[in-house]
Amino acid sequence: MKYLFFCMLCVLLFSTAYAGDVADSNWVKAHYYKQQQYIRMRDGVRLFTTIYRPKDTTEQHPVLITRTPYSSAPYGHDEFTPNLWNLYWNRYAREHYIIVVQDVRGRWMSEGKFVDIRPYNPAKDGKEVDEASDTYDTIDWLVKNLPHNNGRVGIFGISYPGFYTTMGALCGHPALKAVSPQAPVTDWFHGDDFHHNGAFFLMDCFGFYTKGFGYPHRHPVSSAPVQALRLPCADNYTTFLQIGTVKNFTQLAGDSLAFWQEIIRHPDYDDWWKARDPRQYVSGLQPAVLVVGGLFDAEDCYGAWQLYQAIEKKNPATHFNKLVMGPWYHGQWASTDGTHLGKVQFGGNTAAWYQQHIEVPFFNYYLKDKGSIDSIPEATVFFTGENEWRQFRQWPAAEVQSKELYFHTNGKLSWDKPDAGKPAFTAYVSDPAHPVPYTGDVHYIRTRDYMTDDQRFAARRADVLTFQTEVLDAPVTIGGTVEADLEVSITGTDADFVVKIIDVFPDDFSYPGAPPPNRTRDAGGPYPMGGYQMLVRGDIFRGRYRNSFSSPQAFTPGKIEKVHFRLPDAAHTFARGHRIMVQVQSSWFPLADRNPQQFVNIYEADESDFRPATINVYHDDTNSSGVVLPVLTH
Numbered sequence: 001m002k003y004l005f006f007c008m009l010c011v012l013l014f015s016t017a018y019a020g021d022v023a024d025s026n027w028v029k030a031h032y033y034k035q036q037q038y039i040r041m042r043d044g045v046r047l048f049t050t051i052y053r054p055k056d057t058t059e060q061h062p063v064l065i066t067r068t069p070y071s072s073a074p075y076g077h078d079e080f081t082p083n084l085w086n087l088y089w090n091r092y093a094r095e096h097y098i099i100v101v102q103d104v105r106g107r108w109m110s111e112g113k114f115v116d117i118r119p120y121n122p123a124k125d126g127k128e129v130d131e132a133s134d135t136y137d138t139i140d141w142l143v144k145n146l147p148h149n150n151g152r153v154g155i156f157g158i159s160y161p162g163f164y165t166t167m168g169a170l171c172g173h174p175a176l177k178a179v180s181p182q183a184p185v186t187d188w189f190h191g192d193d194f195h196h197n198g199a200f201f202l203m204d205c206f207g208f209y210t211k212g213f214g215y216p217h218r219h220p221v222s223s224a225p226v227q228a229l230r231l232p233c234a235d236n237y238t239t240f241l242q243i244g245t246v247k248n249f250t251q252l253a254g255d256s257l258a259f260w261q262e263i264i265r266h267p268d269y270d271d272w273w274k275a276r277d278p279r280q281y282v283s284g285l286q287p288a289v290l291v292v293g294g295l296f297d298a299e300d301c302y303g304a305w306q307l308y309q310a311i312e313k314k315n316p317a318t319h320f321n322k323l324v325m326g327p328w329y330h331g332q333w334a335s336t337d338g339t340h341l342g343k344v345q346f347g348g349n350t351a352a353w354y355q356q357h358i359e360v361p362f363f364n365y366y367l368k369d370k371g372s373i374d375s376i377p378e379a380t381v382f383f384t385g386e387n388e389w390r391q392f393r394q395w396p397a398a399e400v401q402s403k404e405l406y407f408h409t410n411g412k413l414s415w416d417k418p419d420a421g422k423p424a425f426t427a428y429v430s431d432p433a434h435p436v437p438y439t440g441d442v443h444y445i446r447t448r449d450y451m452t453d454d455q456r457f458a459a460r461r462a463d464v465l466t467f468q469t470e471v472l473d474a475p476v477t478i479g480g481t482v483e484a485d486l487e488v489s490i491t492g493t494d495a496d497f498v499v500k501i502i503d504v505f506p507d508d509f510s511y512p513g514a515p516p517p518n519r520t521r522d523a524g525g526p527y528p529m530g531g532y533q534m535l536v537r538g539d540i541f542r543g544r545y546r547n548s549f550s551s552p553q554a555f556t557p558g559k560i561e562k563v564h565f566r567l568p569d570a571a572h573t574f575a576r577g578h579r580i581m582v583q584v585q586s587s588w589f590p591l592a593d594r595n596p597q598q599f600v601n602i603y604e605a606d607e608s609d610f611r612p613a614t615i616n617v618y619h620d621d622t623n624s625s626g627v628v629l630p631v632l633t634h
Helices: 002-031 082-086 089-094 131-145 160-169 202-213 236-243 246-253 258-265 301-314 350-368
Strands: 032-040 046-054 061-068 098-103 149-158 176-182 288-294 321-326 379-383 388-392 400-407 425-430 465-468 476-490 496-504 533-542 561-574 579-585 613-618 626-632
Touching: 002 032, 002 089, 032 131, 046 131, 061 131, 061 160, 061 350, 089 098, 089 350, 098 131, 131 149, 131 160, 149 160, 149 350, 160 176, 176 301, 176 350, 202 236, 202 246, 202 258, 236 246, 246 258, 288 301, 288 350, 301 321, 301 561, 321 350, 379 476, 379 561, 400 476, 400 579, 476 496, 476 533, 496 561, 496 626, 533 561
Parallel strands: 061 098, 061 149, 149 176, 176 288, 288 321, 321 379
Antiparallel strands: 032 046, 046 098, 379 388, 400 626, 425 613, 465 579, 476 561, 476 613, 476 626, 496 533, 496 579
């Protein structure tokens, strides 16, 4: 009977949600015209553009653009998809915006050749093109040809469309007044999507390109590409381990995936990668900028933080450039539910709050002269642990002090540096044949929940070092960049280092209103949050790049060397009664590819190159290891 009731409830909730989507879609259809238009660029290539225009003619309307490689569907003048209006596009429709979605050059129904993260050309002239020029030409056509537009344009987009938003900000069109790059693809070598600190994010990259995105098409297409490659198993850990080396994945990918081949040809940070980083060009920006990202964005957390900082450094203090970072997975701020991620709760709908109080007022002010932006501070950041939004006059905050937590013998973690004495270290054996999984669950595709996952599964492994503080007698709040500071020696000539900052909940912890834990012999029931080890921030570093990302260097076996790297910013309060934990390991699979632990080209390595290695992490007064935390003083 309970099962029947649950099924009926699920059907009711789904039906209600879908009915709401359809209602919104029907409202838009009743109040908007849909126009599908080819807009000609300066080199003659035409870009397919879907335009939703308000039927209201009593006022002039602003234009809001998203340029995307993921399709401007649904195609057809009478098609108004519920999915689009389920997002907070509906808020802009109710404000009578002209809403424009464009297929970028070479994607879907647009003509031309698609180029991944096409480099910006600051010296272009004549008919030379890049994404900025395509944005300029699109804006120019829209403001000159759309009836009842008010001559003001905004651009926003999430992820890859966030990259196109950054490119659009460089176009220089006088009608462009406001842009919002959200989780923008910014640097695919250091921290976004496909590499973190030089380590190849194999699962995301391989899945992204082999599920249809990377395969070229000769002519504009309106239907989704057929997935060209199907992996044989529902367990990504097992599947990726069985496929083996990156070279084997390259053979599976085939010759037609051009960008995969480029990645393989550029294993180190070189001019090819540098040309694809838009941060070097963001000086002298004209439009107001609102950079948005998620603290737990598994794809482009790095890009949001870094783009904001680059704009701050390269533009005058009077330029409007603001930052919003919420407790979100990739794009969760655009969803209808921002209450939780995985098993971690945020105390309210953070997505709805952001939409209502930050983004919509931002565009309304710059595109409609409506309302005020006085309430939008320099940085608006959500702090998990305390589940509160905080506002700052600058980021990193002026109130931050860098404090190091030191590793000690027997897994202790303390603000005190180790006492003088004999050399001390903790060792583990990293075996590429048995890499540490990135999550304790079994999944086919990479989960988004891993960013806040319970790390107890990892703490139980012998190849994961665990250090933790005593129970905190006062809260500790961190806000800013976390740094890993390791002194290590290895028996091989290369190694990866994964460092994770973890909040250990009290053994009796539970969220208000949660059902009691299951104390029977039967499996299942509510997840036991007592003792939960919440991942607050974690990242991986490829050891060969410890001195330079452009000039990798081998380790000398047995020699103590420093490995120091920065993790993306964190914003979290470790509450009184909790503990701070740090884990160190040398694999994070299949999130990142395996390091053979030999100084070879990993993209060309054979299975015979992969060897176990002993890793020593030192923690004495001469060679101390730990993490540097950005502690907020109040």
